[in-house]
């Protein structure tokens with residue numbers, strides 16, 4: 001999509017230039033870049049507060065919306081005054097932003113993103129006149145008249161509650177609005193109590209953050225293992241479960257609901273928030289996890305030609321996905337690009353501002369299905385690389401999850417091996433980041449060659465006896481012992497890395513490197529043009545940047561340019577809760593990004609084989 005540039009000048013004279021996809025509203029463009037424009041309606045075109053002066057660089061008159069003539073005099077219109085939320089940026093423009101009447105609140109979320117708070121949840125305290133024989137307006141009419149700047153639909157629940165609440169509270173009540181729905185009315189002034197929960201629904205782990213929507217601050221965070229685990233460790237085995245047994249879909253859906261609800265109750269308890277004060281939830285998950293949570297058969301997602309039931313889902317309530325908070329609470333689910341670039345990645349792109357930066361940036365969410373996004377500030381390309389289970393630990397001889405006892409870091413000196421172990425306990429196995437570190441260290445020490453072969457122990461022993469002793473064999477297979485648990489030589493209890501483990505990692509690394517190399521080429525760039533690498537997801541965030549470069553998993557850039565982006569899916573879900581504009585940003589991202597399919601490329605296999613070797 002074409003991009004245009006907008007230069008914002010505040011009345012203090014400071015100027016900021018931003019680039020956005022053509023057609024985005026001036027209001028959104030400002031909001032996405034942390035520039036505040038006055039508004040009480042949040043960009044809905046009803047408050048007429050978002051007044052800005054637009055000057056087209058080409059000298060053309062900026063388009064006039066249907067509401068502009070009502071907000072401005074003919075002179076002001078000629079001078080370029082427009083309502084920012086209705087003014088599209090179709091060409092390069094300059095925008096003057098008048099000083100704010102009230103400074104909006106902002107929060108820092110994601111990878112250093114400033115988010116101006118515009119949650120879908122709004123609370124309004126109103127004091128209504130009591131009805132009399134001369135004024136027989138209904139309760140609802142009375143309330144809606146006080147909220148006439150909002151164009152509202154009303155939940156039946158609200159009408160049920162209204163007569164009683166109005167009368168116990170002497171007609172002083174707080175209206176609870178989510179987007180454009182009046183979901184409840186509460187006695188007295190409760191405007192300072194407004195909460196939401198952001199969920200990252202991962203295949204392995206589910207994380208929930210309870211947010212105070214009036215300040216943007218997290219109140220409690222909880223995480224648990226996804227209760228779907230017994231059905232399989234990854235999405236493919238869970239999809240297979242639904243194909244083998246017709247009852248499985250229902251059971252997987254129930255387990256997703258139970259997991260989400262357990263976390264919701266936990267974070268509420270911890271922050272002393274009543275579940276009924278949670279008015280909206282947001283969720284980011286991959287295509288399979290999202291469909292399973294909604295009770296939608298995931299089979300077409302898992303078999304060629306890999307199709308989702310829908311890219312975004314019709315209005316969903318929290319209770320539709322099992323979360324027992326306010327009965328009228330809505331659930332925002334991130335839209336997906338497709339079966340292999342799901343809502344979690346769209347959330348991740350949003351949180352890392354993939355489309356808001358002029359640098360060439362590469363986003364890699366390392367996992368069984370590895371999602372890769374490349375952006376140069378104008379264009380966005382995405383792909384998914386089948387990395388296989390190496391990082392999960394399941395396919396690794398001494399592999400384990402990243403839990404206490406897992407080796408997560410390995411350094412090999414001249415004669416010694418030092419290990420970093422999660423929880424500082426006796427090592428029990430090797431997790432994904434430990435695997436990458438161990439192989440990188442072995443390559444660095446010359447104990448694994450470019451083709452991935454482990455050195456022969458006898459050859460090494462003459463020069464480096466202590467390292468040589470660690471090169472042993474289990475059956476026919478060469479191994480490198482990271483830790484002797486009992487006596488030296490007792491392989492039964494030792495933690496080691498086997499030749500086959502190294503091959504598993506080579507396959508994973510080759511798939512990922514083939515993926516990003518193709519995207520880089522597709523954009524007409526070279527690997528050295530990449531200016532920043534963002535490593536995301538539960539594996540990516542813990543990888544050592546130096547080791548990732550050493551084995552060729554990421555482009556060879558300075559380690560300072562490799563950033564652990566953390567749980568960006570969860571951060572994206574928080575942004576969606578805090579700002580309607582950011583949700584619009586997610587939709588725009590989806591329109592901009594182009595998916596590049598790897599599996600149907602005739603040269604994929606040759607390229608893949610080229611990438612198996614470790615850089616020398």
Ligand code: FES
Nearest residue numbers: 043047048050085
């Ligand atoms: Fe309210 Fe534009 S933001 S009218």
